[in-house]
Amino acid sequence: MAKLDLRGVRKSYGTVEVIKGIDLTVDHGEFCVFVGPSGCGKSTLLRMIAGLESITGGEVAIGEEVVNAIPAADRGLAMVFQSYALYPHMTVRQNLSFGLENIQTPKPQIREKVEAVAKMLQIDMLLDRRPKDLSGGQRQRVAIGRAVVREPNIFLFDEPLSNLDAELRVDMRGEIAALHKRLGNTMVYVTHDQVEAMTMADKIAVLRLGELEQFGRPLDLFNNPANLFVAGFIGSPKMNFLQGRTDADDRNRLILDTGDTIDLPEGRFTQAPGQTVTLGLRPTELQPDPDGALHAHVGAVEQLGSESYLYGTFQNETPVTVHNPGQTTIRPGDKVALTAKSTAMHLFDTETGLTLRG
Structure with missing residues (x-):
């Protein structure tokens, strides 16, 4: 069984710690994607699994065997690189x-x-x-x-589609997913593209600054992000964030820094009265509504035929993106009122960044 276990895995270069204790398990046959911004440590972690980088602390286990001291060639892995790495003189x-x-x-x-x-x-x-x-x-x-x-027991992919144009990336994404389905092997895939992660993965590991921010199924991360970073990283276009404070007398009443006031769904979050919080709203969950509680100024409109996007700012210059199914008559320069679906609201503690979902 090609199960992969990372147990407290660490990597340091001198006094600089770049992987800060990663714990996760990729079960046999799963497609796991490491995703995160440049410099978060995802490629370094992949190379440690492959045996191309030494491990400062912790254990890498394949099946039931700890492979820390086993050479790369003997780990039963195969790696696909971003650069193809083909021999030019060979057919x-x-x-x-x-x-x-x-x-x-x-x-x-x-x-x-x-x-x-x-x-x-x-x-x-x-x-x-x-x-x-x-x-x-x-x-x-x-x-x-x-x-x-x-x-191999496990396939490792290090940003294999980065050198391809956009259309070909989509095609190859589908081919790799289909290959995984046919072969049934465990696969670990590194990318900075969260769309690749969402469309290909059984499990996603979101990394930042050498730490694991959240690990789980794509829709679990999308629907229930553990913190502000995951909420802003998973989903395209990215989530809108508004800062504010809950009413001192009514914790379900949110007074936003924009000057708007909005009601939070009762019993969904664990916010306290008078707490400084950040409200997260995905572009797909905002819609123009003359009676909406949020007010924005539209700076740009993208008409894509089957859908459209509004880009603008709230009253305190906080940026906002709105996804509109179909076409729209709204134009740059317009002022719009917006309604947010209460069932799709996300709330975070501004100081810790952690979700306040109950």
Whole structure:
């Protein structure tokens, strides 16, 4: 069973601690995505799993075996890099078979595996070409195929789609997800793109500054973010945030810094009277309404045909984004009143950043 356990994993470079004690479990067959901004430690953590970086503290276990002292080549892993890392002087067939030749796999078996994987990834017609004759998407398929032929316990992907254009990224995203479904292997995937994380993952680990902010299923993170960072990072466009204070006499009455006042759903949050809080509202949960409690000035409008976006500011210059299904007659310069769905409100303690959901 290719279960992956990280137990208090730490990494330091001299006195600088870059991974600050990560605990998480990826069960056999799960697709886990490490996501976070640049510099959060996600690639370093992946390289520690792979054995390409030493571990300062804690344990990495694959199955029931702690692999801290086991060399990368003996961990039963295969890694796909952002840079493809193909041998330019070799054909596609030779790139795919090279790793198997190194472990002295019989030639008939190599040929059978290479041809089966090439057909699965739809690169069987490219086997005699060299990398310079391939498109970016084809090169990435070859890099993935080179990992697949080794039949590893766990696949590791380090931002494999970053060098592709937007349309091809979407296509390859679907292909990797379909590959996972066919193979059923455990996969760990690093990206800074939260849309990739949401669409591909069984579980998402959100990292920031070497710490694990939240770990769980994509919709759990979207619907129940543990803190302000996760709330702002998961979801596109990002969540709108408004600061304010609960009424000293009525904790369900929120007085916003914008000058607006809004009612909070009763019994949903654990806020105290007079507490400084941050209200989170996703763009999809705001809608123009003449009787709305929130007031904004529209600075820009994006008309996309089937949907539209309003970009503007509240009365205290706090930015706001509103998603509108379909087309809109609202124009830049308009003042609009907005209603927020009470069932979709998020509330956080401004000082700690933690959710106040009950």
